[in-house]
Amino acid sequence: MRIARLAPAALLPAVLVLTGCGGGGQPAEDKADGGGAFPVTVTDARGDVTLDARPERIVSLSPTSTEMLFAIGAGDQVAAADEYSNYPEEAPTTELSGFTPNVEAIAEEDPDLVILARDAEASADQLEKIDVPVLVLDAAQTFDDTYAQMRLLGEATGNAEEADAAAGEVEADMEEIVAETEEKLGDESPTVYHEVDEGMYSATSDTFIGQVYSELGLTNIADRAEGAAESGGYPQLSPEFVVEEDPDLIFVAYPGGDAVSELEKRDAFDTVTAVKEGNVVQFDEDIASRWGPRIVDLVQSVSDAALAAQGS
Secondary structure (H helix, E strand, O other), rough: OOEEEOOOHHHHHHHHHHHHHHOOOOOOOOOOOOOEEEEEEEEEEEEEOOOOOOOEEEEEOOHHHHHHHHOOOOHHHEEEEEEOOOOOOOOOOOOOHHHOOOOHHOOOOOOEEEEEEEEHHHHHHHHHHHOOOOOOOOOOOOOOHHHHHHHHHHHHHOOOHHHHHHHHHHHHHHHHHHHHHHHHOOOOOOEEEOOOOOOOOOOOOOHHHHHHHHOOOOEEEEOOOOOOHHHOOOOOOOOOHHHHHHOEEEOOOOOOOOOOHHHOOOOOOHHOHHHHHEEEEOHHHHHHOOOOOOOHHHHHHHHHHHHHHHHH
């Protein structure tokens, strides 16, 4: 178990000894305003971590985590966020990098909790060596992962009750959209091609975005691509395969004002149903790449496109 302390380094050994005894050395339980109690132990991507007190200066180096923190009522505890944390508008975005965290620059923010994405976990040990508590969160693979991370952040920040309510609201909204879509689609299962980038990498049903399509009753053509099972969920498709599969819907998940028009100009793509019927949709890149509370917006946009393609 990693013990996240805010004690000066010189006092740290004594603190650890008292904790190991598990008795009178523990600090008195501190009831936080938002329903959490401290000390609290949560389990992140690396194992258990204990926080002694409610963090008041959080540095979030993950745009998804930043969105979650504000959604669960911990926004006023966020002191700084990475360069891509552009939502919500009040997020304190800085030049801090979430991909290659600069430990010295993070320390200058005087944080009492730092939240990292799994890709940046190499910095976690360095931060903990200078007594900065760290949570490392994996990328979500399922909707349940999203709800669980919101609740974990609630426990860690002293906003457990609000986080539980926010996660429950997201889950209820998702279930409502899925149910309405399934009812309107009936027995139909429109086919979909999701394009990750201009290199025609796609996403199978084993990915988070793939789960969105499968939950809504869409048939993902990437699942049938050669080598899909060995691709880690992101096979590269050929233009010939896409044309042959003739998807009813195409979703473009990368930026570019001419991304859709360039896709439609590819050889033989004018024969694809999605192109012929104007059902090529470009996602908001931020919403499509984050698994936070705005997954409701993502699922709603896919549902709207599927029903429009069907004529509902």
